[in-house]
Amino acid sequence: MAAEVQTPATPSDRAPALDEAAYDRLRRRQWLAGEARADGVDRRTLLRMLAAAGALAAPALAAPVLAPARAAAEEVPRPVPGIVKPLPAEWFVPRGTNAEMRWDALRDADGDAAVGRHVPVERFFVRNHTGTPLIDPDTWRLKLFGTGLRGAPAAGQPVEFGLEDLQDLPSTRISALIECAGNGRSFYASQQGQAVPGTPWTLGGIGSASWRGVRLADVLRAAGLTRAAVDVLPAGLDPHYVTGGTDLGPVRRPLPVAKALDDVLLAYEMNDEPLTPDHGAPVRLVVPGWVGIASIKWVGTIEVADHPLYSPWNTDFYRLWGPDYPAAGTAPITTQVVKSAFELARGAVLEAGRGHRLHGRSWSGAAPVRTVEVSTDGGRSWRRADLRDEPRAHDWTRWSVDWRPEGPGAYELRARATDRRGNGQPERAVFNREGYLFGAVVAHPVTVA
Known part of the structure; x- marks a missing residue:
C-alpha cells in the first residue's frame, strides 16, 4: 500500500482556486468562437445561457431571452x-x-x-x-x-x-x-x-x-x-x-x-x-x-x-434564476453558503423548570466558522455559543449553549454563524427559482412544558 x-x-x-464567474465568461466566449463542446446541451439552451446580463455584447444575443426550456x-x-x-x-x-x-x-x-x-x-x-x-x-x-x-x-x-x-x-x-x-x-x-x-x-x-x-x-x-x-x-x-x-x-x-x-x-x-x-x-x-x-x-x-466543456448540470441545472439575477441565470453555482442547525427535532418538547444544553453545528463552504450566536426569543436577543471543535475549512463546527426557559410556552430558537471571511447568515435568503443555497437564519420552534 x-x-x-x-x-x-x-x-x-487562501484565495479560491478560480473565480467561477470569470471562468464562466471565458468559457462562453470560447463556445461562441467554436472552441467549446456542449455535451448533451442543445444550441438554443446554450444561447439562452450565454445571454446572461453583462456576459457578452455579441449581436447574436440581442434577441429576447427565453425562459429555461427544461425544469430544474x-x-x-x-x-x-x-x-x-x-x-x-x-x-x-x-x-x-x-x-x-x-x-x-x-x-x-x-x-x-x-x-x-x-x-x-x-x-x-x-x-x-x-x-x-x-x-x-x-x-x-x-x-x-x-x-x-x-x-x-x-x-x-x-x-x-x-x-x-x-x-x-x-x-x-x-x-x-x-x-x-x-x-x-x-x-x-x-x-x-x-x-x-x-x-x-x-x-x-x-x-x-x-x-x-x-x-x-x-x-x-x-x-x-x-x-x-x-x-x-x-x-x-x-x-x-x-x-x-x-x-x-x-x-x-x-x-x-x-x-x-x-x-x-x-x-x-x-x-x-x-x-x-x-x-x-x-x-x-x-x-x-x-x-x-x-x-x-x-x-x-x-x-x-x-477546450471548454458543458453538460446539463452546469447549464440548465445548478445555476440561479430569479428576479434578482440576470435573465439567463448566473454562472454555475459552486461554493456553499453559511448555515446552522440545531441537533434537536423541530417542535421538540422540553421540560420546564430546568436548564437545557442546546447543541448544534454550523458550516460554510468558503472558510472555517469564526463565531456562532444563538437566540431563544425569536431573534430579539443573541448570545455567543461555545465552539466544541477547532473550526476548519470545508467541515462543520459543533457548538452548544446553556438555556433556562423563563417558563412554559412556545419558543423560537435561532442560530447564526459567521465565517472567517465575514460571510454570515441573513434574515432572508435571496430567492432563486430552484431553491438552491438557502442560507438565511432558520426559525426552530420548540415547546417548553
Whole structure:
C-alpha cells in the first residue's frame, strides 16, 4: 500500500482556486468562437445561457431571452429507485429518490452526543438523481481521455486505472462535508412564502466524513495532463437521467483544471471503510467546499479537454434564476453558503423548570466558522455559543449553549454563524427559482412544558 499523507483543509486565508464567474465568461466566449463542446446541451439552451446580463455584447444575443426550456433537475417526476442501505425512520426522512438525515438523531434520548464530527456511513444522507448502481470493484475501471492529455487519447483509447492502481498511488485523507445544493430548500416556502420546486429538504441534506483516496491531480498527471488542458469532466456510472423524453446521460459536471488540481479527491474510503454503494462505491469525487453535485459518485470516466466543456448540470441545472439575477441565470453555482442547525427535532418538547444544553453545528463552504450566536426569543436577543471543535475549512463546527426557559410556552430558537471571511447568515435568503443555497437564519420552534 502506498504511503498516506494527512492533508489539511484549505486554509481560510487562501484565495479560491478560480473565480467561477470569470471562468464562466471565458468559457462562453470560447463556445461562441467554436472552441467549446456542449455535451448533451442543445444550441438554443446554450444561447439562452450565454445571454446572461453583462456576459457578452455579441449581436447574436440581442434577441429576447427565453425562459429555461427544461425544469430544474430536482423537480422532474420520476420513479423512485432503490436505495441499498436500510433507512430507519429514527435516522432518516425519505424524500423521493433521496434520504434526509434527521438532526435530532445526532443526540441520544438523554441529550448526549450520539454522532461525533463525522456522520457514520449508515446514517449518512443519500442524494440520488436516479438510483444506486451496484458496481464490481474488481472489474471497475476509471478511464481518462481527451485532448488535454498527452497523445490526446480518444474515448475508445483511454488511459485506465483499476482500484488497485489508485491504491498504489500515495493516498490522502481529508475531512469534508458533502451537501446538496438544495439543502434548506423548504424554508423558501415555509419562512419566506416563496414556492419552489424540487426535493423539500430541511437541513439534513448534508454530512461530514473522513475521506481517503488519491488526489485527482496525481491521477491527471499520471494520465499525461498537458498545459493545454482547461476543463475536466467526470461522469458517473449511475443510470441515465431522463427528463421530458430526453436522455441526458449519467450525472456529470465539468470542473476547471485549477480546481481539479487544487484539493479534489478521488475517494475510495469513507470513515476508514471502503465506500458503500449509496455513497459512490467503488470510487467517487470529493470536491471540498463546493455544492454536492460536483462530487460525482460512481465515477467511471474523466474527460480532460483543451477546450471548454458543458453538460446539463452546469447549464440548465445548478445555476440561479430569479428576479434578482440576470435573465439567463448566473454562472454555475459552486461554493456553499453559511448555515446552522440545531441537533434537536423541530417542535421538540422540553421540560420546564430546568436548564437545557442546546447543541448544534454550523458550516460554510468558503472558510472555517469564526463565531456562532444563538437566540431563544425569536431573534430579539443573541448570545455567543461555545465552539466544541477547532473550526476548519470545508467541515462543520459543533457548538452548544446553556438555556433556562423563563417558563412554559412556545419558543423560537435561532442560530447564526459567521465565517472567517465575514460571510454570515441573513434574515432572508435571496430567492432563486430552484431553491438552491438557502442560507438565511432558520426559525426552530420548540415547546417548553
